[in-house]
Amino acid sequence: MQRNIFVFFSLLIFIVFPVIGQAASFGDRVNTMSKIEQIRISTADEKVRIVLDASKPVSYKTFVLSNPNRVAIDIKGAWLSPDIIKETLVDSSCVGKVRVRQFDADTVRVVIETNVSQNGYEIFSLPANANTSIYRIVFDFGDEQKNLPAVVEESPSTLVVPTVAIPNAMPGIRGKTIVIDPGHGGSDSGAVGTKGIMEKDITLAISKQLQGLLTDAGAKVIMTRTSDVDVARPSAEAVEELQARVDVANRARADLFLSIHMDSFSSSDAKGTSTYYYAKGTPASQRLANLVRSGIIEQLGTEDRGTKTCNFYVVKHTTMPAALAEVAFVSNPGEGQLLTSTDGTKKAAQGIYNGIRRYFQ
Numbered sequence: 050m051q052r053n054i055f056v057f058f059s060l061l062i063f064i065v066f067p068v069i070g071q072a073a074s075f076g077d078r079v080n081t082m083s084k085i086e087q088i089r090i091s092t093a094d095e096k097v098r099i100v101l102d103a104s105k106p107v108s109y110k111t112f113v114l115s116n117p118n119r120v121a122i123d124i125k126g127a128w129l130s131p132d133i134i135k136e137t138l139v140d141s142s143c144v145g146k147v148r149v150r151q152f153d154a155d156t157v158r159v160v161i162e163t164n165v166s167q168n169g170y171e172i173f174s175l176p177a178n179a180n181t182s183i184y185r186i187v188f189d190f191g192d193e194q195k196n197l198p199a200v201v202e203e204s205p206s207t208l209v210v211p212t213v214a215i216p217n218a219m220p221g222i223r224g225k226t227i228v229i230d231p232g233h234g235g236s237d238s239g240a241v242g243t244k245g246i247m248e249k250d251i252t253l254a255i256s257k258q259l260q261g262l263l264t265d266a267g268a269k270v271i272m273t274r275t276s277d278v279d280v281a282r283p284s285a286e287a288v289e290e291l292q293a294r295v296d297v298a299n300r301a302r303a304d305l306f307l308s309i310h311m312d313s314f315s316s317s318d319a320k321g322t323s324t325y326y327y328a329k330g331t332p333a334s335q336r337l338a339n340l341v342r343s344g345i346i347e348q349l350g351t352e353d354r355g356t357k358t359c360n361f362y363v364v365k366h367t368t369m370p371a372a373l374a375e376v377a378f379v380s381n382p383g384e385g386q387l388l389t390s391t392d393g394t395k396k397a398a399q400g401i402y403n404g405i406r407r408y409f410q
């Protein structure tokens with residue numbers, strides 16, 4: 050009997066203590082956390098405003114998901130009121146379901162199904178209202194905000210800090226930041242082919258055509274150079290020059306980086322199109338390289354030399370999906386002649402453009 054009582058109390062200790070421990074730490078945590086108390090959704094003229102009420106200032110980060118397109122917001126140091134409505138279907142052409150849930154111990158995640166692009170929505174925070182001490186995170190969807198119900202204290206708060214920029218994963222070229230890098234330039238002619246044709250001139254001609262096509266499609270295009278110059282400084286060293294091109298893309302937080310080159314070989318027989326991506330790069334870079342290569346071949350009818358991995362500086366050190374295209378051979382008389390013609394550079398640019406368009410589909 051004595052022994053049975055001992056066993057009973059031992060079990061009781063094992064069972065009860067972890068529960069008490071959790072309850073205490075949850076209580077402590079909750080006191081320091083922000084309670085997401087309410088989600089309010091209003092629609093007006095096909096525009097949607099979603100407001101989250103929080104008991105304390107919070108930090109949040111936003112990101113974009115696809116299939117279906119969603120904007121997601123992780124609110125740190127927050128817990129969800131049990132009373133909150135967790136799923137709402139919004140009757141609007143630009144916003145579908147809005148879901149909110151406790152993602153982990155201190156993160157509340159809001160996911161909004163939407164078909165608007167990065168330019169079509171805005172997320173900002175508002176400080177506590179003097180009367181209610183409620184902090185708000187506001188999501189506005191739709192092109193213009195002026196018809197939405199007014200929210201007092203319109204100035205964004207410094208109390209709620211977005212921690213990362215919003216990556217643009219929406220499909221389509223429109224709104225994308227694309228960095229085009231015409232290979233070589235200035236003191237560096239690149240490969241020199243038959244009749245003295247220079248790689249740096251062909252890469253610039255193709256890049257300018259491509260810039261036009263992408264700009265017409267609504268992309269923000271940034272060129273590492275638009276004339277016959279070194280990018281870093283006149284007569285820059287090779288690594289310095291390449292780093293300058295990488296810097297352009299990384300500073301712009303571009304969605305895509307493409308370096309355009311012409312191939313060359315000791316034998317004038319060598320010909321065809323190849324693309325490269327960094328050997329330790331992402332599947333996105335590989336996909337980009339594949340699509341650009343097939344796009345070029347479709348337009349120019351060049352031989353397929355494949356997509357290859359590499360250790361090239363510009364695709365290695367850029368922080369976004371990146372590829373390098375060797376469009377054709379300057380050392381091959383036929384391809385050299387084709388790529389010095391306006392028709393040839395136009396076709397090459399169209400092929401690269403088609404590849405980029407497919408990449409963003």
Ligand SMILES: [Zn+2]
Pocket residue numbers: 232233239240248310311
């Ligand atoms: Zn080159």
